[in-house]
Amino acid sequence: MVKEIERAGIPVVHVCTIVPISLTVGANRIVPAVAIPHPLGNPALSKEEEKSLRKSLALKALKALETPVDGQTVFE
Amino acid sequence: MPYRVVHYLNQFFGQIGGEDKAGTRPFVKEGIVGPGLALQGALGQDAQVVATVICGDGYFNENMEVAKKEILSMIKSYSPDILIAGPAFNAGRYGVACGAICKEVKDELGIPVVTGMYPENPGVEIYKKDIYIAKTSDSAAGMRSAVPVMAKLALKLLKGESIASPDEEGYIERGIRKNVFKDELGAKRAVDMLIAKLNGREFKTEYPMPDFDRVTPNPPVKDMSKAKVALVTSGGIVPKGNPDKIESSSASKYGKYSIAGVEVLTPDKYETAHGGYDPVYANSDPNRVLPVDAMRELEKEGVIGKLHDYYYATVGNGTSVANAKKYAQTIAKELVADGVQAVILTST
Incomplete structure (x- = not known):
């Protein structure tokens, strides 16, 4: 799906936990996520902490979209 | 032994x-x-x-x-x-x-x-x-x-x-080339293949070309504070009750759902249809998969111009590549038509 969106001309960032799969699929901008069942959250944290974690991941994803890349790039 | x-x-x-x-x-x-x-x-x-x-x-x-x-x-x-x-x-x-x-x-x-x-x-x-x-x-x-x-x-x-x-x-090709003796010369085999091809008959190449389907990255978003950003997920977040009946595995469809005016995804209105991960965390807080709450805040703070009024979701669980490709082509076309300038795609 990432690839088709990219092909249509829209920059796309893939936020996912299993980075090797994303690399295989062909995503160009990749942001590693927290865990498979909660990629943008962490139930072990308090509600506030979790929200700020999610916001920082969203910001990281937006940063990736603002960054020029030549090929597949993982934004650690 | x-x-x-x-x-x-x-x-x-x-x-x-x-x-x-x-x-x-x-x-x-x-x-x-x-x-x-x-x-x-x-x-x-x-x-x-x-x-x-x-x-x-x-x-x-x-x-x-x-x-x-x-x-x-x-x-x-x-x-x-x-x-x-x-x-x-x-x-x-x-x-x-x-x-x-x-x-x-x-x-x-x-x-x-x-x-x-x-x-x-x-x-x-x-x-x-x-x-x-x-x-x-x-x-x-x-x-x-x-x-x-x-x-x-x-x-x-x-x-x-x-x-x-x-x-x-019966194993999957490993890309190993092996020298073997054949009864017929290479030239004859090549011409036979060509004739078969010209006649529309089936032929089998001795050296399949690797399939490199890579897409060149698009240039970055110039001004995020003016950009319309859309959310797409393969994590199966759907309105409660799964109105489009997206399958929990081998999904044959995707859904397009309005989040206009939605500040945060609440568990009474949204859930996951995905059958390939433990749904407990996503069902108790769907923002953990589709970060609507965080994106709304970033919209208010002016970090992004606008969060697109619709999000798209499917279930990426044994879904065939052909299906995923087909949905994404339709989704991408709509996103382009709606003036979306950047996409965050989340996967579980």
């Missing part, structure tokens, strides 16, 4: 449980578990499954480096002659686990390894060059035909017999 086989299984085939047990850490059971029974039957008297290592797919993929070491030492302690993993069919995380463990064991212990997967399993693309992967169907219904192929490959590798072509043995 029969050859010693260690078998690797995930939590499901290891009979521990479903997605709620995907976090299970690796452990060993002496002897045969689950599909090991059919495997032992196909191996016959020459090889014996001495132990089965079981690990949750979630644990493995989220802790790959640690899990590989843990599992390697468990396998090593049984001094096996071969490792057989899976088959994983079209289960993505299981396929990656089988491939990664096989490669680790092959590299570190220097023994042969065999696994089995459906050709679209992401584990195939990553590991097919390193290991023998028997070609299986996409679901466990194909167990009966997968096991004999894996067992036959295993026995040949154990006995040091030569492995024939992928087609003859």
